[in-house]
Amino acid sequence: MLKFLLQAENSRSNFRWQLQRVMEREIINNEKQLFSRIIFLYFRKKIILQKILNQFLKKKPVQTSWLILMIGTLLLLFFQKIPHYTIVNELVENTPAKDKKMVNAILRKISESQQLLLQQIAASSDLCLKYAIDQSYIRELKKITVDLEKELAYLDSEPNFQIFPYLPRLSFSDLQSILNQNGIEFRIQKNLESFEVGSLAAVRRKILTKFPAYIQNSSSHLVSRIAAHFFSDQRIFLDVAAAPGSKTIALKSLQPKARIVASDLNFKRLSLLEDFQKRWSLKRVSLMHADALSLPLKDDADYFLIADLSCTSTGTLRKNPDLKSCFPEKEAKKQAELQLKILTALATKFPKKPILYSVCSFLEEETEKVIKGLNSAFNLNFIELDRLIARFGFNYSHKEYGYYLLSSENKNDFFYLTLFSATPR
Numbered sequence: 001m002l003k004f005l006l007q008a009e010n011s012r013s014n015f016r017w018q019l020q021r022v023m024e025r026e027i028i029n030n031e032k033q034l035f036s037r038i039i040f041l042y043f044r045k046k047i048i049l050q051k052i053l054n055q056f057l058k059k060k061p062v063q064t065s066w067l068i069l070m071i072g073t074l075l076l077l078f079f080q081k082i083p084h085y086t087i088v089n090e091l092v093e094n095t096p097a098k099d100k101k102m103v104n105a106i107l108r109k110i111s112e113s114q115q116l117l118l119q120q121i122a123a124s125s126d127l128c129l130k131y132a133i134d135q136s137y138i139r140e141l142k143k144i145t146v147d148l149e150k151e152l153a154y155l156d157s158e159p160n161f162q163i164f165p166y167l168p169r170l171s172f173s174d175l176q177s178i179l180n181q182n183g184i185e186f187r188i189q190k191n192l193e194s195f196e197v198g199s200l201a202a203v204r205r206k207i208l209t210k211f212p213a214y215i216q217n218s219s220s221h222l223v224s225r226i227a228a229h230f231f232s233d234q235r236i237f238l239d240v241a242a243a244p245g246s247k248t249i250a251l252k253s254l255q256p257k258a259r260i261v262a263s264d265l266n267f268k269r270l271s272l273l274e275d276f277q278k279r280w281s282l283k284r285v286s287l288m289h290a291d292a293l294s295l296p297l298k299d300d301a302d303y304f305l306i307a308d309l310s311c312t313s314t315g316t317l318r319k320n321p322d323l324k325s326c327f328p329e330k331e332a333k334k335q336a337e338l339q340l341k342i343l344t345a346l347a348t349k350f351p352k353k354p355i356l357y358s359v360c361s362f363l364e365e366e367t368e369k370v371i372k373g374l375n376s377a378f379n380l381n382f383i384e385l386d387r388l389i390a391r392f393g394f395n396y397s398h399k400e401y402g403y404y405l406l407s408s409e410n411k412n413d414f415f416y417l418t419l420f421s422a423t424p425r
């Protein structure tokens, strides 16, 4: 675990990819679940661990000892079933000689004051400590919700996943039986006719490889529901950043007659959609490897554009808990620049055509500010979505240009979406 965290903390790549690799190669089967739970919780609670340790330390020790203290604090505070003496002894044994005494003393103090520390965290007025989150997220959330602590508590909770039947080939009740037969626990999500599952590994192995079903977060699903609502026989849906394809698949599932052009710049990701298309014979879906900045198409059809663009993914903090402790300021600016460029290219090439813009982010930089930027060059005609969003049971905050999806019974990621058509000013 120490080796993994050292590697993850010193690398720029996503810890989830690294975890997947390590799990496949190095961790034995019956330890996989616990190992992954500890790593996820480490990133989720990192700010708490740092703040507590800073109370006990005068000077930050070398990285190995620091990580040992972080792991120790995590286990002592949040893992009730492991005896404290085992945690302390094992960690001290692995500590560099010069820090053994210090690590031993601090971990013992934390062990003795475990209950007190947990009470202090729960009652703290420091929301960064209470919800283990960077202050900048709190600043962003305050712009879109009055119930700040409710949203913070949600973002500090475990993620869940939704599985949907691909309706032209599998019904809701058939998928329910399949889940039952395969011993997969689920909760029915009535609003979107899906099944909420806790872990993905068994679903991937037992269901997705054999049956026409797909995993999609309910916020993403709403994007497809909205597009499906605007279906007509003559319409062509142009999904300009389609890969790996969950929105295309969901749209096709909801409107089997829909004509869709699914395009993406990333060929490898697009091939995942191609696999699904081949395996389950998706008709009237053409795949296109193209840059949304310069699509090789003419504005000669009744297009409806879906621009589900790359972003910081901060709406998915539950799934990507490492983001909680490092606010992606620079990345948000970089993504926002590209989002505005792509939307400008689309609005220029397809004037008056509906454009459904969505990102799994709640940062103003890549949501309202992007549309504000677009609005300064184009007349934007916004299409009201309140009733549609509410009909599917989402909680949302409607701002000047678009909608932020907040926590709801759909257990969705936070999302931003808006539907408009543009004409040059």
Ligand SMILES: C[S@@+](CC[C@H](N)C(=O)[O-])C[C@H]1O[C@@H](n2cnc3c(N)ncnc32)[C@H](O)[C@@H]1O
Pocket: 220, 240, 241, 242, 243, 244, 245, 246, 247, 248, 263, 264, 265, 266, 269, 290, 291, 292, 293, 308, 309, 310, 311, 342
């Ligand atoms: C948020 S993901 C899309 C997810 C997809 N809509 C789905 O539901 O499965 C964003 C996608 O934008 C693609 N992308 C990034 N820059 C692009 C560009 N200039 N043109 C087209 N696609 C681009 C990425 O390859 C990525 O697949």
